[in-house]
Amino acid sequence: xxLKCTVSYDGTGFAGYQVQPQKRTVxxxxxxxxxxxxxxxRIKIHGSGRTDAGVHAKGQVIHFDTPLNLPVTRWPIAINxxxxxxxxxxxxxxxxxxxxxxxxxxxxxxxxxxxLSKQRDPFLRHYAxxxxxxxxxxxxxxxxxxxxGTHDFTSxxxxxAEVIDKVRIIKTIxxxxxxxxxVIRFVGNGFLYNxxxxxxxxxxxxxxxxxxxxxxxxxxxxxxxxxxxxxxxxHGLYLWEVFY
Amino acid sequence: xxLKCTVSYDGTGFAGYQVQPQKRTVxxxxxxxxxxxxxxxRIKIHGSGRTDAGVHAKGQVIHFDTPLNLPVTRWPIAINxxxxxxxxxxxxxxxxxxxxxxxxxxxxxxxxxxxLSKQRDPFLRHYAxxxxxxxxxxxxxxxxxxxxGTHDFTSxxxxxAEVIDKVRIIKTIxxxxxxxxxVIRFVGNGFLYNxxxxxxxxxxxxxxxxxxxxxxxxxxxxxxxxxxxxxxxxHGLYLWEVFY
Numbered sequence: 001x002x003l004k005c006t007v008s009y010d011g012t013g014f015a016g017y018q019v020q021p022q023k024r025t026v027x028x029x030x031x032x033x034x035x036x037x038x039x040x041x042r043i044k045i046h047g048s049g050r051t052d053a054g055v056h057a058k059g060q061v062i063h064f065d066t067p068l069n070l071p072v073t074r075w076p077i078a079i080n081x082x083x084x085x086x087x088x089x090x091x092x093x094x095x096x097x098x099x100x101x102x103x104x105x106x107x108x109x110x111x112x113x114x115x116l117s118k119q120r121d122p123f124l125r126h127y128a129x130x131x132x133x134x135x136x137x138x139x140x141x142x143x144x145x146x147x148x149g150t151h152d153f154t155s156x157x158x159x160x161a162e163v164i165d166k167v168r169i170i171k172t173i174x175x176x177x178x179x180x181x182x183v184i185r186f187v188g189n190g191f192l193y194n195x196x197x198x199x200x201x202x203x204x205x206x207x208x209x210x211x212x213x214x215x216x217x218x219x220x221x222x223x224x225x226x227x228x229x230x231x232x233x234x235h236g237l238y239l240w241e242v243f244y
Numbered sequence: 245x246x247l248k249c250t251v252s253y254d255g256t257g258f259a260g261y262q263v264q265p266q267k268r269t270v271x272x273x274x275x276x277x278x279x280x281x282x283x284x285x286r287i288k289i290h291g292s293g294r295t296d297a298g299v300h301a302k303g304q305v306i307h308f309d310t311p312l313n314l315p316v317t318r319w320p321i322a323i324n325x326x327x328x329x330x331x332x333x334x335x336x337x338x339x340x341x342x343x344x345x346x347x348x349x350x351x352x353x354x355x356x357x358x359x360l361s362k363q364r365d366p367f368l369r370h371y372a373x374x375x376x377x378x379x380x381x382x383x384x385x386x387x388x389x390x391x392x393g394t395h396d397f398t399s400x401x402x403x404x405a406e407v408i409d410k411v412r413i414i415k416t417i418x419x420x421x422x423x424x425x426x427v428i429r430f431v432g433n434g435f436l437y438n439x440x441x442x443x444x445x446x447x448x449x450x451x452x453x454x455x456x457x458x459x460x461x462x463x464x465x466x467x468x469x470x471x472x473x474x475x476x477x478x479h480g481l482y483l484w485e486v487f488y
Contacts, residue, residue: 080364125254
């Protein structure tokens with residue numbers, strides 16, 4: 001039986017999603033919980049994509065195959081009982097054996113949280129990027145207009161990215177004020193390695209008045225990481241939803 | 245010079261406010277930061293009151309005396325530079341040498357955060373009490389009406405409390421819905437050891453229908469801890485403000 005699970009995690013205590021030797025990872029913890037349920041048998045999970053150290057998830061999606069015959073509604077409780085407090089399985093669904101959490105994803109939503117303040121907030125230190133400079137969100141919105149649509153995002157992805165095709169579609173970049181935090185919503189068909197964090201870092205430079213919004217067109221055309229801005233820190237980033 | 249500082253901290257990483265040998269405490273960290281600024285000289289701080297392990301503060305108040313002649317506006321920055329990320333000095337004020345953070349406090353506000361859900365939320369595990377049972381807030385409000393005013397709160401304080409006079413005035417108990425959390429605001433002239441947590445634990449039992457609201461009158465009259473309910477966990481509690 002192939003199961004699809006929606007997973008939420010606080011990324012603070014993890015070296016990232018993907019298994020790494022000697023490190024605490026999301027995949028490692030979920031596979032350890034599944035091994036317990038399967039009496040020691042290793043069950044490999046497949047995620048919709050990796051998240052880096054410190055990056056959070058409200059709606060990561062994974063799939064795995066199981067020989068067990070538990071009713072699907074029991075799976076979240078069964079796994080959660082063996083998971084640490086910083087990961088939770090929100091829901092489970094039985095899928096066609098062809099379903100793949102990564103290859104079948106048609107889009108993703110990420111959100112990035114920014115605390116606009118000179119004063120650090122102990123409660124947000126792991127959950128939002130504290131940005132001390134005054135910014136004009138209208139300048140960020142103007143710059144974001146150059147980013148939505150279909151573009152080659154080579155300039156906005158880590159030079160370490162291994163994929164060849166760097167053309168992606170960004171459907172939405174939206175700026176929200178939620179309880180005093182600036183939240184940037186990104187919806188697109190897919191995102192490259194570090195892409196959201198580099199987009200945020202560069203948009204903040206526009207908001208601060210260090211870059212003209214119109215230069216975003218040129219950054220895209222250069223297809224070179226060095227023309228974009230800084231990579232914003234991981235702890236402000238949330239994988240919000242995966243679309244199928 | 246006597247300084248009054250307003251302090252916020254995430255209680256998760258602390259064994260509580262008060263210094264204890266071999267343990268990480270709020271007082272210990274602030275005194276270590278002050279020792280650095282004072283070239284090793286020990287500066288003792290006085291808080292408005294203790295908070296237990298895991299309990300948070302949005303507006304704890306402390307005072308201390310310093311021989312240094314820094315402008316008062318520079319103090320928060322100076323201390324924050326030496327403090328860990330989970331404590332921050334929000335403001336500083338020069339006071340009369342008679343001022344005392346504890347003895348001059350005329351009231352306090354505490355807030356208690358409750359996540360009403362069967363599903364745990366990894367992001368709230370240190371910041372709200374997850375309560376799985378359905379509750380009726382109107383029953384809690386009805387019970388709370390018996391608690392406001394001037395009462396002997398012996399029944400609602402830890403048997404370990406050392407003070408003799410257990411009469412306190414609760415001015416306000418208010419139930420708010422904030423971003424899906426049930427928040428209970430307590431304002432009073434002072435609170436006994438564990439008092440807010442026992443009030444919350446007992447109010448929740450009323451909300452769940454396990455206790456008649458009218459029994460709160462009797463609980464007060466008994467002046468015996470065993471008639472009240474469970475002590476709610478520390479991690480849902482916030483020392484919100486101290487009034488002078």
